[in-house]
Amino acid sequence: xxxxxxxxxxxxxxxxxxxxxxxxxxxxxxxxxxxxxxxxxxxxxxxxxxxxxxxxxxxxxxxxxxxxxxxxxxxxxxxxxxxxxxxxxxxxxxxxxxxxxxxxxxxxxxxxxxxxxxxxxxxxxxxxxxxxxxxxxxxxxxxxxxxxxxxxxxxxxxxxxxxxxxxxxxxxxxxxxxxxxxxxxxxxxxxxxx
Amino acid sequence: xxxxxxxxxxxxxxxxxxxxxxxxxxxxxxxxxxxxxxxxxxxxxxxxxxxxxxxxxxxxxxxxxxxxxxxxxxxxxxxxxxxxxxxxxxxxxxxxxxxxxxxxxxxxxxxxxxxxxxxxxxxxxxxxxxxxxxxxxxxxxxxxxxxxxxxxxxxxxxxxxxxxxxxxxxxxxxxxxxxxxxxxxxxxxxxxxxxxxxxxx
Numbered sequence: 001x002x003x004x005x006x007x008x009x010x011x012x013x014x015x016x017x018x019x020x021x022x023x024x025x026x027x028x029x030x031x032x033x034x035x036x037x038x039x040x041x042x043x044x045x046x047x048x049x050x051x052x053x054x055x056x057x058x059x060x061x062x063x064x065x066x067x068x069x070x071x072x073x074x075x076x077x078x079x080x081x082x083x084x085x086x087x088x089x090x091x092x093x094x095x096x097x098x099x100x101x102x103x104x105x106x107x108x109x110x111x112x113x114x115x116x117x118x119x120x121x122x123x124x125x126x127x128x129x130x131x132x133x134x135x136x137x138x139x140x141x142x143x144x145x146x147x148x149x150x151x152x153x154x155x156x157x158x159x160x161x162x163x164x165x166x167x168x169x170x171x172x173x174x175x176x177x178x179x180x181x182x183x184x185x186x187x188x189x190x191x192x193x194x
Numbered sequence: 195x196x197x198x199x200x201x202x203x204x205x206x207x208x209x210x211x212x213x214x215x216x217x218x219x220x221x222x223x224x225x226x227x228x229x230x231x232x233x234x235x236x237x238x239x240x241x242x243x244x245x246x247x248x249x250x251x252x253x254x255x256x257x258x259x260x261x262x263x264x265x266x267x268x269x270x271x272x273x274x275x276x277x278x279x280x281x282x283x284x285x286x287x288x289x290x291x292x293x294x295x296x297x298x299x300x301x302x303x304x305x306x307x308x309x310x311x312x313x314x315x316x317x318x319x320x321x322x323x324x325x326x327x328x329x330x331x332x333x334x335x336x337x338x339x340x341x342x343x344x345x346x347x348x349x350x351x352x353x354x355x356x357x358x359x360x361x362x363x364x365x366x367x368x369x370x371x372x373x374x375x376x377x378x379x380x381x382x383x384x385x386x387x388x389x390x391x392x393x394x395x
Contacts, residue, residue: 170286178238
């Protein structure tokens with residue numbers, strides 16, 4: 001009995017936040033071979049235990065899942081294609097975002113062969129060199145991405161925070177628009193009367 | 195109540211838009227020059243008040259005050275709420291342009307119902323009766339909106355009863371806050387400017 005009450009209360013608590021929100025957001029970060037989706041309501045609360053679906057541009061579903069307790073959903077796409085991530089948060093709330101294939105460098109279809117064809121004296125040697133070069137390039141890329149991610153993380157967080165909050169100027173602007181629209185209505189109705 | 199884009203099917207969106215247009219048409223017809231500033235004020239109040247989040251437990255609730263809007267504006271609730279919702283889409287990306295009609299209906303229809311049910315009681319000479327009516331109107335507005343959202347979601351495959359049940363349990367604190375606020379505002383208006391209340395036409 002207590003167990004079922006606890007379970008019911010827990011499921012209720014998990015769905016609670018979706019009922020009140022105006023909007024849900026999905027932000028993605030590509031971290032190496034993984035894509036991290038951060039799902040939250042417009043007031044910053046995480047979207048918990050809600051379904052997320054990842055599709056290709058032709059509509060093929062490549063993965064499905066639910067957000068965790070912190071509103072994250074992490075997956076490895078496995079292909080280098082444009083991805084559409086759809087979050088459904090209940091009570092009519094939904095958000096989609098896309099990850100462009102250029103942002104998924106780890107899923108190259110084929111690495112481009114390099115080196116001068118004129119110096120093909122020892123084929124095995126060249127292949128070994130290319131492999132070594134590719135490895136080095138991959139490692140360098142990984143290190144650069146890691147550093148760039150670390151540097152960019154606070155900037156991205158700041159942008160996300162700004163997107164969540166409503167500035168006072170926008171709110172006052174909105175009131176101004178409302179007054180203006182109804183003012184225009186009075187003007188037009190008055191002109192008709194005259 | 196801001197149903198996002200891409201959730202509802204086209205026929206429901208079209209029906210919602212048609213309903214909103216019809217409601218706005220009647221509302222604009224009944225909106226005379228003297229009443230228009232009142233409509234603008236209530237539209238602004240709805241626009242601002244639904245940006246205020248009240249953290250309750252793990253959720254963050256926001257107010258609507260559509261019961262109050264209905265009591266004060268009657269049919270003019272439709273244009274007032276439509277304009278406020280439109281600006282919320284443009285400025286804050288709440289809801290969406292395609293769902294504007296449905297969202298307007300979901301907020302304005304309960305407002306209208308509150309207007310018809312409670313406007314007379316709120317204007318009554320008995321102040322206790324007026325305050326109680328205002329309190330119930332505050333609760334009714336948000337409750338009916340939630341029921342309408344649950345009804346719209348039936349067409350997306352969700353079941354009405356579970357959604358409605360969760361909605362009522364989760365919204366009870368917001369409904370009480372909304373009821374108290376509506377009662378306080380009506381009480382204040384009765385003392386300061388009774389002419390503002392009513393005029394349900």
